[in-house]
Amino acid sequence: xxxxxxxxxxxxxxxxxxxxxxxxxxxxxxxxxxxxxxxxxxxxxxxxxxxxxxxxxxxxxxxxxxxxxxxxxxxxxxxxxxxxxxxxxxxxxxxxxxxxxxxxxxxxxxxxxxxxxxxxxxxxxxxxxxxxxxxxxxxxxxxxxxxxxxxxxxxxxxxxxxxxxxxxxxxxxxxxxxxxxxxxxxxxxxxxxxxxxxxxxxxxxxxxxxxxxxxxxxxxxxxxxxxxxxxxxxxxxxxxxxxxxxxxxxxxxxxxxxxxxxxxxxxxxxxxxxxxxxxxxxxxxxxxxxxxxxxxxxxxxxxxxxxxxxxxxxxxxxxxxxxxxxxxxxxxxxxxxxxxxxxxxxxxxxxxxxxxxxxxxxxxxxxxxxxxxxxxxxxxxxxxxxxxxxxxxxxxxxxxxxxxxxxxxxxxxxxxxxxxxxxxxxxxxxxxxxxxxxxxxxxxxxxxxxxxxxxxxxxxxxxxxxxxxxxxxxxxxxxxxxxxxxxxxxxxxxxxxxxxx
Numbered sequence: 001x002x003x004x005x006x007x008x009x010x011x012x013x014x015x016x017x018x019x020x021x022x023x024x025x026x027x028x029x030x031x032x033x034x035x036x037x038x039x040x041x042x043x044x045x046x047x048x049x050x051x052x053x054x055x056x057x058x059x060x061x062x063x064x065x066x067x068x069x070x071x072x073x074x075x076x077x078x079x080x081x082x083x084x085x086x087x088x089x090x091x092x093x094x095x096x097x098x099x100x101x102x103x104x105x106x107x108x109x110x111x112x113x114x115x116x117x118x119x120x121x122x123x124x125x126x127x128x129x130x131x132x133x134x135x136x137x138x139x140x141x142x143x144x145x146x147x148x149x150x151x152x153x154x155x156x157x158x159x160x161x162x163x164x165x166x167x168x169x170x171x172x173x174x175x176x177x178x179x180x181x182x183x184x185x186x187x188x189x190x191x192x193x194x195x196x197x198x199x200x201x202x203x204x205x206x207x208x209x210x211x212x213x214x215x216x217x218x219x220x221x222x223x224x225x226x227x228x229x230x231x232x233x234x235x236x237x238x239x240x241x242x243x244x245x246x247x248x249x250x251x252x253x254x255x256x257x258x259x260x261x262x263x264x265x266x267x268x269x270x271x272x273x274x275x276x277x278x279x280x281x282x283x284x285x286x287x288x289x290x291x292x293x294x295x296x297x298x299x300x301x302x303x304x305x306x307x308x309x310x311x312x313x314x315x316x317x318x319x320x321x322x323x324x325x326x327x328x329x330x331x332x333x334x335x336x337x338x339x340x341x342x343x344x345x346x347x348x349x350x351x352x353x354x355x356x357x358x359x360x361x362x363x364x365x366x367x368x369x370x371x372x373x374x375x376x377x378x379x380x381x382x383x384x385x386x387x388x389x390x391x392x393x394x395x396x397x398x399x400x401x402x403x404x405x406x407x408x409x410x411x412x413x414x415x416x417x418x419x420x421x422x423x424x425x426x427x428x429x430x431x432x433x434x435x436x437x438x439x440x441x442x443x444x445x446x447x448x449x450x451x452x453x454x455x456x457x458x459x460x461x462x463x464x465x466x467x468x469x470x471x472x473x474x475x476x477x478x479x480x481x482x483x484x485x486x487x488x489x490x491x492x493x494x495x496x497x498x499x500x501x
Contacts, residue, residue: 023218126462
């Protein structure tokens, strides 16, 4: 079920075109800008500053200075108060931010009430609260100084890393920017953030609110929008940056590792996925089939979506028939409308990339059951597409398409399902549907992936670490593990009693 975009956003928003550098909202030094395009109809929504090398170097210098010369790194309660100010300001402008996300991201309105907007705000609050719960100082058992035979105190202290470069993608831009800021700021780091050029305004809005509505010191957060890859790479190569937190493609993640190696930067990489969803022969198909439509959320533009469906052969025909009918009825189209599951793809380039994968799937012998077309209308659209009888080794089953495409592959035994699920370079997420909790849990534990959902259960939340195995990345974002990743560990031994607590 498709609808055509009805026109401009239903409510006004005020995009911020300026950079935030060293506490000041400013334009690019050379006056450069680039356009922001509405993916639903291809029209130009407006523009934003296009930072050059000089702007990025200013931002890095400001972050370094703020880390070394302000109390941000050591004053936990000040950080908590300032971050709360930012959260309050975001909540106050939430309605404008919602419309802005729908317009620049093409995010269906329905998703802004979950992972595109509402959920990230809750996760930010969790990080604020965790400042008081985190074990910043831990005392070990006393040791004995071998030279003097006197007791010595031993302590473990958690400290911020320093300057963090935060690089975010275009698919869930606000949520991913906010969780990176949350972890880095709560632990006392300073940040230079670089949003994706396709979706810059949600980030520049955060920058404006920091400058106008919070006590966050100048330079603690710098928001730099740029279309230049060479400008962005300064975050990865400059020795004044201590850590890079990146979400995006596996290819770019490999490039970041190469560039970061000479300066030994810590890296947190949340990369691609080709997550397998397993439907066993005892599963409740009235739940499992609708849940499989999750592969189409945001037109498949999500790294953890269940885009590779593995179905027990005993129920395979039944599942394929149910999915075929469901795909024909799935609500997709104008992201402004309530109830849409899938909207446009982000760009013409992404639309053409997905269309090429669909052609490849047909050429390699998969059966196209539903969709596959590219509608002849403004914007960047691909029909919800269902491939069945898919070889697990084929291109469309192995590579991340990042479009509204679901592949379906049969299996005969639980062991084969596990083998097929793990036969991937990725390991970000997994899904299991079964009438037996014990059977589902055994399979979930055997899947080499960072997050698992069993029978529709959700792992999401500010307290839940998220990240992947294998080529899906390294490190975790969110939760205790994602909080601690932004800290260094220092061990102190003293013959005199220390005033640590």
